[in-house]
Amino acid sequence: MxxxxxxxxxxxxxxxxxxxxxxxxxxxxxxxxxxxxxxxxxxxxxxxxxxxxxxxxxxxxxxxxxxxxxxxxxxxxxxxxxxxxxxxxxxxxxxxxxxxxxxxxxxxxEGVQPILTPADLQATEDIVRNDPTVIEQCVLSGVPKEDMKNVYCDAWTIGYDERWGASRRLQQALMYWRSDEDDLHYSHPLDFCPIVDMNAKKVIYIDIPNRRRKVSKHKHANFHPNSIKAKYGTKENPLGYRQDDTPINVTQPNGVSFKMAGNVINWSNFSIHIGFNYREGIVLSDITYNDHGKVRPMFHRISLSEMIVPYGSPDFPHQRKHALDIGEYGAGN
Missing domain, CATH: 3.10.450.40 (Nuclear Transport Factor 2; Chain: A,)
Known part of the structure; x- marks a missing residue:
């Protein structure tokens, strides 16, 4: 002590x-x-x-x-x-x-790259918006040069690319255009894909398909409150939302059924330590069960080790979307 x-x-x-x-x-x-x-x-x-x-x-x-x-x-x-x-x-x-x-x-x-952080993902958008070669491709796609503020990207890890191997810390930027700030940008995808070196903080290459297409500017369905108000609002119901729902009340008049001591939760004979880290998110450790006074150990540690999502779309530029969400981005970041 x-x-x-x-x-x-x-x-x-x-x-x-x-x-x-x-x-x-x-x-x-x-x-x-x-x-x-x-x-x-x-x-x-x-x-x-x-x-x-x-x-x-x-x-x-x-x-x-x-x-x-x-x-x-x-x-x-x-x-x-x-x-x-x-x-x-x-x-x-x-x-x-x-x-x-x-x-x-x-x-x-050497020869490895660390996990991508939220700061990395956020910085990618600024890098591609200000890159002259990206601006040129936006113009070719039908987005005016002065409208770059409405160009957005989803930053994705590129995984292993045989052109660079693991020698550089790379992201691929899936590009989109928004017709206004409340738009769902996935409705207006752009057809090219910049490759960004996060250590150098610059675009090092742009993958361009053989067959080009202009960005779609077709008006699409939008579920933003302003759009619902404009489409469905009336004098009696200006917001336009349904009004036939009855109230829902979820209560525990005697309080919660668990107790916390620091990071240890006790509930219904179970005792669990709750941890957290950048990679796995929540980690459950030292899980025991009180069986009529005999404390039985159940698990030393439980966590989510990986979550793999192979999107499987063959369409450019989505053919490289194969997410290892835990190892590449972290469930706790």
Whole structure:
């Protein structure tokens, strides 16, 4: 306990004190994430780095149950991180000892690319909108140069492309045009597909089909409230929505039927630790069932390991839409 109090008082380069977790499987707190970021930045002083991942490195099973069942010490509180260094081809991954305030392992791995982040996906749209070659293709497709603000894209990982292999961190941008800001942009697809290097932050190639087609500007069905109001609104019912529904009330007058202690939920004889990380999203751990006073262990850990969606459309540019949603994007991001 003295050691835990000591840990709670430790600070990292001007950050707030890093408090000890209630449970060794609890996700990293905002304080811990800031502390890890400070430690990694100090280790990479003078380098331009971008954080891709900062997450809990869960303790091994033996250490966890030694703590839980035998009163052993709290397992080591470690963080796993991934950073991308500007100008470097290798991906840096490592482990940080949070109480010890130090990096304890670093690996620079070539020939791999880390998960795409929400920031990556968002940046892709700005990159393609401002690229001269993309603007040229938009004009050829029937979108005026001055209307680029209404050009949008779905950023997709490109997976493995034999033209570049795994040497570059690539995305493909599936392009669309909106007739106004409330439109569903999927109604107006463009027929070309820019390839974006996320480390270089530029378009490196544009895939163009052999047979071109102009963007469709046909007016389509729209379920936005303004469209429903314009089409179905009346003096008696200006919003245009149905008004024949009866009220629905869902109540629990005696409160909820579960109890929370930190990240541990107890419900109907079950006890479950609820964790969370960038890759898998929700993680359920140490699941037990109280069978008439005998606590029976059921699962050590349950999570979603991968979700693969092969879209299967042969039409350009959708033939490359094959999503590995967990490994490429993360269910928790």
């Amino acid at each position: 003295d050691r835990l109090k000591q840990i709670a008082k430790q600070t990292v380069a001007g950050s707030a004190p890093v408090s000890s977790p209630m449970h060794p499987l609890d996700p990293l707190s905002p304080q811990e994430i800031k502390a890890v970021a400070s430690i990694v930045k100090a280790k990479n002083k003078g380098k331009e780095i971008m954080f891709n991942t900062v997450t809990l490195k869960e303790p091994v099973k033996l250490a966890y149950y030694h703590w839980k069942e035998k009163g052993g010490p709290m397992p080591a509180r470690l963080a796993y991180y991934v950073v991308v260094e500007e100008g470097a081809t290798a991906v840096q991954e490592g482990l940080v000892d949070i109480p010890g305030q130090k990096v304890i392992d670093i690996r620079n791995t």
